């Protein structure tokens with residue numbers, strides 16, 4: 001039973017958030033929302049431990065489609081970074097601000113970039129493309145993410161301070177158009193660079209939050225040097241080009257790890 005500690009812990013963390021927010025904000029939605037996400041993630045971890053090959057993909061589809069279709073399209077919540085800025089400007093701590101706080105700002109201190117591996121609705125689609133393992137070297141264009149980050153902030157600030165009418169409707173359409181752009185650019189880049197995760201590496205503005213916080217993550221892939229035979233399989237299969245066998249927090253591309261566990265599955269010596 002000890003091996004199921006992690007899924008049990010994840011469920012406990014999410015249920016704590018669910019109940020706390022439900023009681024604090026007197027809104028049953030939070031109980032449903034965080035329970036659903038917690039159960040989906042715990043189910044995925046449980047299936048992974050049972051060695052089910054599609055465990056991670058199931059969680060991605062369960063959580064990603066829930067957030068995109070139910071929260072975004074049906075409930076009209078802009079869950080992209082623009083929604084986060086919007087709620088920050090209005091001073092309201094709900095929807096996108098809570099989501100960002102839990103999944104992308106403070107959560108990564110515990111579970112790193114687990115969001116990117118298990119829940120993101122952009123990557124949910126990109127991971128279906130054929131280049132699961134990058135075919136070429138990493139490009140030196142990661143600076144683009146700072147431009148997209150700044151552009152998202154300037155866009156929402158301009159809307160907010162110019163007091164345009166119907167801002168909620170604009171935010172809804174920004175969510176639709178933003179997602180279409182993300183998917184379009186993400187798919188195009190994947191084919192150009194022969195790398196499903198090119199969008200994550202070079203364009204995604206959310207990595208500005210995710211990378212520094214995940215540097216301190218409690219959950220990390222570590223290498224047991226006494227078992228490792230330096231075969232290099234783990235690093236060849238890693239979608240994010242992480243120097244996995246280096247255990248230091250400063251390892252190359254360390255803050256890019258999305259905890260997908262492909263390296264662990266590939267290791268012939270169970271050293272990860």
Ligand code: SF4
Nearest residue numbers: 116120122123200204
């Ligand atoms: S880097 Fe961005 S697009 Fe990629 S999985 Fe993470 S949040 Fe999603």
Ligand code: SF4
Nearest residue numbers: 238257258260261263
């Ligand atoms: S393969 Fe391993 S090191 Fe690479 S992203 Fe996945 S979990 Fe992280």
Ligand code: SF4
Nearest residue numbers: 228229231232234267
């Ligand atoms: S796959 Fe396993 S044995 Fe091979 S280099 Fe990686 S950690 Fe070492």
